[in-house]
Amino acid sequence: GDSVTQMEGPVTLSEEAFLTINCTYTATGYPSLFWYVQYPGEGLQLLLKATKADDKGSNKGFEATYRKETTSFHLEKGSVQVSDSAVYFCALSDYWRNQFYFGTGTSLTVIP
Amino acid sequence: EPEVTQTPSHQVTQMGQEVILRCVPISNHLYFYWYRQILGQKVEFLVSFYNNEISEKSEIFDDQFSVERPDGSNFTLKIRSTKLEDSAMYFCASSVGGGETQYFGPGTRLLVL
Numbered sequence: 001g002d003s004v005t006q007m008e009g010p011v012t013l014s015e016e017a018f019l020t021i022n023c024t025y026t027a028t029g030y031p032s033l034f035w036y037v038q039y040p041g042e043g044l045q046l047l048l049k050a051t052k053a054d055d056k057g058s059n060k061g062f063e064a065t066y067r068k069e070t071t072s073f074h075l076e077k078g079s080v081q082v083s084d085s086a087v088y089f090c091a092l093s094d095y096w097r098n099q100f101y102f103g104t105g106t107s108l109t110v111i112p
Numbered sequence: 113e114p115e116v117t118q119t120p121s122h123q124v125t126q127m128g129q130e131v132i133l134r135c136v137p138i139s140n141h142l143y144f145y146w147y148r149q150i151l152g153q154k155v156e157f158l159v160s161f162y163n164n165e166i167s168e169k170s171e172i173f174d175d176q177f178s179v180e181r182p183d184g185s186n187f188t189l190k191i192r193s194t195k196l197e198d199s200a201m202y203f204c205a206s207s208v209g210g211g212e213t214q215y216f217g218p219g220t221r222l223l224v225l
Binding site: 032034036042043044045046049089091093094095096098099100101102103104105 | 147156213216217219
């Protein structure tokens with residue numbers, strides 16, 4: 001079945017460091033891919049998405065490219081800030097089964 | 113900006129009691145979902161709902177669970193007889209169409225004692 005495998009955390013970075021959070025997926029069809037972010041005490045917020053191969057999603061300095069050949073959707077940011085501290089979830093949407101599959105989440109802490 | 117809302121934000125209940133978690137999806141959305149996240153674990157799909165009926169459900173969504181859209185705005189998840197292992201954060205989500213971006217509420221943290 002469809003699934004998402006996400007890099008284990010927690011991740012601790014200094015401010016202005018480069019961030020990569022790895023995400024790979026398994027899907028039988030042509031899923032859409034998402035990154036959601038969960039700030040402390042809050043719900044899941046959509047960060048970015050890509051709906052087809054080679055699409056790049058971007059938002060707030062974060063980006064991820066839908067790579068069909070490597071079944072990956074790695075999240076990157078060139079210079080993290082303390083305010084980026086949160087848990088990041090990779091997810092895929094199976095259009096035909098009308099549900100999301102989430103990774104385990106990666107906790108990011110950015111220290112000044 | 114429209115958002116999904118959920119009530120209550122926290123609920124504590126005794127094992128065996130019934131609980132109802134409430135959600136108000138975004139008004140022009142047609143698909144509604146419930147997910148749960150046990151502490152430290154991944155977000156798990158429970159059920160999707162469209163056109164006043166369940167369209168998909170997971171193995172977790174057994175006979176103890178039910179969903180309802182009692183009026184034009186609310187979407188509820190009922191757990192008939194709660195178990196300790198039902199303690200989790202429950203998220204409601206909605207989307208314009210099936211397979212489209214889902215927008216999540218802030219969650220209800222349920223603690224079963």
